[in-house]
Amino acid sequence: MTPSWNLVADLRDLWSYPFMVNAFRAGTIVAVLAGAMGWFMVLRRQSFAGHTLAVVGFPGAAGATLLGVAATFGYFAFCVAAALVIAALPFGAGGHGQESAVTGTVQAFALACGFLFVALYKGFLSGMNTMLFGSFLGVTTTQVVVLLVIAAAALAVLTLIGRPLLFASIDPDVAAARGVPVRALSVVFLVLLGCAAAEASQITGTLLVFALLVMPAATAQALTANPRWSLPLTIVIGLAATWLGLGVSYYTSGPLGFYVTTFAFGGYAITRLAGLARFAGLTARGAA
Amino acid sequence: MSLRQGERAVGGDSPPPARPPDAAIRLRGAAVRLRGAAVRLGGRTVWSGVDLTVGAGEFVALLGPNGAGKSTLVKVLLGLLPLTAGEISVLGARPGRGNHRVGYLPQRRSFDAALRIRGVDVVRLGLDGDRWGVPLPAFLAPRARRRAAEDRIAEVIDLVGATAYAARPIGALSGGEQQRLLIAQALVRRPDLLLLDEPLDSLDLPNQSAVAALVARICRSERVSVVMVAHDVNPILGYLDRVAYLAHGGAATGTPEEVITGATLSRLYDTPIEVLRTSDGRLVVVGQPEAPARHTDRHGGDPRGDTR
Numbered sequence: 001m002t003p004s005w006n007l008v009a010d011l012r013d014l015w016s017y018p019f020m021v022n023a024f025r026a027g028t029i030v031a032v033l034a035g036a037m038g039w040f041m042v043l044r045r046q047s048f049a050g051h052t053l054a055v056v057g058f059p060g061a062a063g064a065t066l067l068g069v070a071a072t073f074g075y076f077a078f079c080v081a082a083a084l085v086i087a088a089l090p091f092g093a094g095g096h097g098q099e100s101a102v103t104g105t106v107q108a109f110a111l112a113c114g115f116l117f118v119a120l121y122k123g124f125l126s127g128m129n130t131m132l133f134g135s136f137l138g139v140t141t142t143q144v145v146v147l148l149v150i151a152a153a154a155l156a157v158l159t160l161i162g163r164p165l166l167f168a169s170i171d172p173d174v175a176a177a178r179g180v181p182v183r184a185l186s187v188v189f190l191v192l193l194g195c196a197a198a199e200a201s202q203i204t205g206t207l208l209v210f211a212l213l214v215m216p217a218a219t220a221q222a223l224t225a226n227p228r229w230s231l232p233l234t235i236v237i238g239l240a241a242t243w244l245g246l247g248v249s250y251y252t253s254g255p256l257g258f259y260v261t262t263f264a265f266g267g268y269a270i271t272r273l274a275g276l277a278r279f280a281g282l283t284a285r286g287a288a
Numbered sequence: 289m290s291l292r293q294g295e296r297a298v299g300g301d302s303p304p305p306a307r308p309p310d311a312a313i314r315l316r317g318a319a320v321r322l323r324g325a326a327v328r329l330g331g332r333t334v335w336s337g338v339d340l341t342v343g344a345g346e347f348v349a350l351l352g353p354n355g356a357g358k359s360t361l362v363k364v365l366l367g368l369l370p371l372t373a374g375e376i377s378v379l380g381a382r383p384g385r386g387n388h389r390v391g392y393l394p395q396r397r398s399f400d401a402a403l404r405i406r407g408v409d410v411v412r413l414g415l416d417g418d419r420w421g422v423p424l425p426a427f428l429a430p431r432a433r434r435r436a437a438e439d440r441i442a443e444v445i446d447l448v449g450a451t452a453y454a455a456r457p458i459g460a461l462s463g464g465e466q467q468r469l470l471i472a473q474a475l476v477r478r479p480d481l482l483l484l485d486e487p488l489d490s491l492d493l494p495n496q497s498a499v500a501a502l503v504a505r506i507c508r509s510e511r512v513s514v515v516m517v518a519h520d521v522n523p524i525l526g527y528l529d530r531v532a533y534l535a536h537g538g539a540a541t542g543t544p545e546e547v548i549t550g551a552t553l554s555r556l557y558d559t560p561i562e563v564l565r566t567s568d569g570r571l572v573v574v575g576q577p578e579a580p581a582r583h584t585d586r587h588g589g590d591p592r593g594d595t596r
Contacts, residue, residue, distance in 0.1 A: 043403070043404075043405070045400070159421065159422055160420055160421060161420065162421065162422035163413075163416065163417060163418075163419055163420065163421060163422055163423065164417065164418055164419070164420060166413065166417070167413045167417030167418065170399075170403070170405060170410060170413065171410065171413060171417075171473075173392075173394035174392055174393075174394060174413075174414070174473070174474075175413075175417060175418065176368070177366050177368065177387060177390070177392045177394075178387060178388070178392075178417065178418040179387060179418055180417070180418050221404035222404070224404075225404045225405055225406045225409075225456070225457040226406060226409070227405065227409055228423070228426075230404070
């Protein structure tokens with residue numbers, strides 16, 4: 001398969017296969033949800049918790065496959081349960097870099113459990129690759145509907161709590177004095193983050209979830225400190241990385257997780273380098 | 289030796305117990321009123337028998353050594369901690385009831401250097417951060433209300449003199465600049481009472497006196513009552529209407545002339561302290577135990593780790 005470099009013709013070619021259409025639908029839903037949650041996660045300095053939630057999805061999916069249930073349910077069950085556990089830990093809901101070694105310990109144990117489930121389910125090695133590093137093959141229409149319903153519900157809740165959540169993330173003491181339920185919001189946010197991690201895992205794999213959860217938000221926040229711009233920008237960057245990754249992965253038959261991550265990383269690297277260059281330019285001008 | 293004595297000593301200079309009618313009128317309009325107040329935390333009485341009145345528009349300092357329960361008193365005024373004994377009213381109601389009329393600046397907050405949110409956004413959260421939902425896109429929001437909010441934010445940022453850097457990411461600002469924006473955040477809803485928990489801490493000397501002057505100016509021009517927790521009384525001494533010293537489980541309150549005397553302070557701190565008068569008539573406290581140096585680097589340590 002080689003691209004014709006005619007965008008319309010290439011897209012028509014891509015979408016002539018139902019599995020590619022489903023992959024684009026799923027990727028779009030996931031990029032929007034992961035972008036919005038990731039934007040708050042980066043502001044709240046809870047990236048480590050986010051990564052742990054994603055990694056917990058791996059034993060979830062492997063366990064579900066072992067039991068003969070759809071992997072989607074395994075992802076959601078384990079990620080949301082892990083979110084509740086982290087929220088119940090005394091430091092977990094506090095976030096803000098207070099995440100302790102306990103979270104890391106749980107993460108390592110979750111990976112080990114996933115590997116055990118894979119070993120118990122013999123002859124399953126390509127499946128493990130998909131769970132860890134993502135794939136666009138075999139996204140079913142049912143799966144797309146499940147992703148859409150959960151993403152819509154999670155985004156609705158996020159819209160409802162958006163402004164107080166931002167207040168509680170940046171300034172928890174003052175927010176609490178103003179009657180914002182800081183602790184409850186923190187628990188709700190972790191559950192939403194669990195949903196986002198479970199969804200993103202199904203596109204990028206559990207190990208590369210950060211491609212959609214952290215990189216777009218970090219890039220957008222490096223570009224602008226104005227939340228009215230950086231939140232929409234996060235979603236745009238996530239969508240661009242996903243669509244480009246899917247297209248290139250289709251034409252090269254290369255691994256999807258790698259391409260999505262590479263495009264997201266490329267955007268981040270260019271932004272930071274441009275920022276450094278501008279800073280150096282300002283300094284040089286200031287010195288001259 | 290206890291603060292009860294200190295209180296009596298102070299009381300000795302004040303009017304007799306039967307309050308004249310004008311005092312009663314002043315008290316009814318008081319921003320804060322504590323009578324025989326006590327708090328227990330974890331089985332330990334932090335302080336008891338505290339009487340404190342903050343009149344409308346008064347600038348009151350809450351002073352005392354580390355661990356005396358100054359921040360605890362602020363939390364009581366916010367309704368975050370209950371009294372175990374005594375009476376309290378804040379803005380004429382139970383504490384916590386009128387928190388929308390209270391501006392609060394917690395102790396030693398500094399923002400992560402990498403936090404990418406503008407100063408103006410932090411101020412704005414003081415205005416509407418507790419409202420559910422998300423801000424509407426500009427073209428959908430009611431124009432008049434949006435304009436009013438933006439005008440108020442610009443006005444209060446101008447009041448604290450932060451207009452030049454309010455649009456920069458808050459993490460990239462200096463401690464003094466952050467503190468001014470946080471004062472703007474506390475002021476943006478036109479509070480009747482401002483509770484400032486060690487706002488001068490971790491600032492260098494010029495910034496300490498500048499922020500102290502700013503708070504005093506706001507107290508007069510906006511007619512807001514101010515309760516400021518402080519370690520060092522000298523930067524604010526010239527502006528105070530009233531001081532409350534917390535130490536040894538009790539409090540001594542009165543005007544600065546009544547409380548800030550060598551005898552009272554030496555007794556409160558258990559260490560010899562002198563109060564000198566400079567040639568221009570200002571009081572200077574000498575020999576006050578310095579707070580242990582810490583957190584002078586605004587990026588160091590966890591800002592929420594130490595709360596008293």
